[in-house]
Amino acid sequence: MDFDRMNTVFRRLALEAGDKIMEIYGRDDFQVKTKSDDSPVTIADEAADAIITAGLQEAFPDIVLVTEEQADSHSAKADKFIIVDPLDGTKEFIKRRGDFTVNIAYVENGTPIRGVVYAPARERLFYTDANGQSVEETGDFPKDNPGPVSPVSVSKPDNDALLVVASKSHRDQATDDYIGKYKVTDSKSAGSSLKFCLVATGEADLYPRVGRTMEWDTAAGHAVLAGAGGQVVRFDDHTPLLYGKEGYANPFFIAYAPGVALKPA
Known part of the structure; x- marks a missing residue:
């Protein structure tokens, strides 16, 4: 797998989807519907899904794609697949609380090994680089050339605090x-x-x-x-x-x- 290319595509599509989401987020009103499982869905979910799906199918036509907004993909089975939530936190989006993200991940043998999480309203972008190290990018998030990145690492927890x-x-x-x-x-x-x-x-x-x-x-x-x-x-x-x-x-x-x-x- 060419993880350099995968990283580039995932990052660009997340940013493009984030731009569309924020365009809709800035409107005075947007349509909210209810899915069969009683969860909400908006035109932002659907627009972001269309952007990501088209980009992934063009870039990785041979990899199974599973996405929340396409029910017919939920029966797919494969050892390697890409899985997408084009707008995670729809309730936060509807309530205009900002804590929503674009999620794209690559799963291999049951384990997510590459992924991008973009929170456009919070201006935070996280992803795994080509080597699998997670980074946070800062700056203006240009689509073609990543800005400055810093490796991120978990804490050394204090179990008393x-x-x-x-x-x-x-x-x-x-x-x-x-x-x-x-x-x-x-x-x-x-x-x-x-x-x-x-x-x-x-x-x-x-x-x-x-x-x-x-x-x-x-x-x-x-x-x-x-x-x-x-x-x-x-x-x-x-x-x-x-x-x-x-x-x-x-x-x-x-x-x-x-x-x-x-x-x-």
Whole structure:
């Protein structure tokens, strides 16, 4: 696999999709519909998906593509595939809270090994480079030539003073009960796959998710966290979270910096 080319394509498409999302975000009003699973979808989700899908199919016609907004792709099965959430955090988008992202990831043998997470409203761009190291790019994000990048790395956690991040829109009592098992010095909320990136940069040590997610929600953030030295495991038995599951549905999971003494479910 030509990871230099993959990185270039993923990054460019994420930025192009982000531009379209922000154009719609700036409008006075935009249409919100409800999908069959009762989750919301906007014209921004659909427009971003069209941009990303066209670009990926042109660049990688032989790699299976799974994307949230195309239900007919959800039955695809392959050892290698690209998985996309064109607008992760649609609820944050609708509420104009800024914590939404564009997610594109490449999965091989059950593991996300390359990915990009772009948060256009937060002006933060994370991706794995050609060697698999995760970086954060700064500057104006030119589409053809990456700006300055800095490697990101997970924290060296202090189990007597952990930094925890949890879902902004889906936090519940079960999540709070689990967080309560740790000695926490600071707890914050964030939307979308940004939570993985906060662990990747050392801004948080631990992100537990006790709630429904799909693989397109997590794969890109998982890749970025792994490329920064972090891990993502199942909530129930702490084995690695794998991809390509039936229906692309995830179990509960924990994303964390190694060194966190994980508590039982």
